[in-house]
Amino acid sequence: MVGSAIMRALLKRRDAGANLTLVTRTRAELDLTDQKAVHDFFQNEQPDQVIFAAAKVGGIQANNTYPADFIYENLMMECNVIHQAFAAGVTKLLQLGSSCIYPKETPQPMAEGALLTGKLEPTNEPYAIAKIAGIKLCESYNRQHGTDFRSVMPTNLYGPGDNFHPENSHVLPALIRRFHEAATQGAQEVVVWGSGKPRREFLHVDDMANAALFVMDLSPTKYRHNTDVMQTHFNVGSGSDISIRELAEMVARVTGFEGQISFDTTKPDGTMRKLMDVSRLERMGWKSSIKLEDGIRETYAWYLAQDTENLRSA
Secondary structure (H helix, E strand, O other): OHHHHHHHHHHHHHHOOOOOOOOOOOOOOOOOOOHHHHHHHHHHHOOOEEEEOOOOOOOHHHHHHOHHHHHHHHHHHHHHHHHHHHHOOOOEEEEEOOHHHOOOOOOOOEOHHHOOOOOOOHHHHHHHHHHHHHHHHHHHHHHHHOOEEEEEEEOEEEOOOOOOOOOOOOHHHHHHHHHHHHHHHOOOEEEEEOOOOOEEOEEEHHHHHHHHHHHHHOOHHHHOOOOOOOOOEEEEOOOOOEEHHHHHHHHHHHHOOOOEEEEEOOOOOOOOEEOEOOHHHHHHOOOOOOOHHHHHHHHHHHHHHOOHHHHHOO
């Protein structure tokens, strides 16, 4: 989803006259956990800049079920891509992380300086540790080798290309699918995991893509200074949040579901609030522009346009 959005943004730049040669590989074409394959790719292609958007991601259930997969695959991809980019002479790289890098009890909104100041949320700790390692890899290569490797930490993303799988999708696409199926089947009730009280922030993937290119374009002099030399990761978000209950009601409205919404309090809530402090990036000139309900309507339209059988077997 994110990689496709970044490609759309880059193609717009190229269509507008930018001199860009875009080099990509699908997951089937290049296994980023394979060190030799990644080495060969970088040595053969010799890219000038790298945007590293690949990751193994999923919701609470997937993180709880496959913790070893989440930490192993993400660590392997980060180590291979970041090191082999350096070995091939790449001096500018951007990697995407996640808001789950911040401690569970972080004061809200979560600022970049909160990294490594407390314990992580247990339900996604393996994934979060892998993403923190990615940040520290970038910082360490910058420190030792003088590279310009940066990281962006997006909040919860959604939009066209999202994963709507019933077992391993994130909360928003999971709700869209569940409420759509309930509406079309005439169900009287939709049950949502947890109490509905946790608050979450959401960002449309096209906003994220624009932010990624904005950060990629920044001159180091704009964000590095004597007290901030190594803080090369940036929060990216909308700057506002919504409760899961309010989100469920919004999705019900968009999908046309008119039945009862219930909450299963035997299921985990996760962190009660996760709101990003995006003031650092806003001071530099970037701000999100797509309103949540507008974005959900667009995403739902994209979902409806897809082959339902393909979605079920994804």
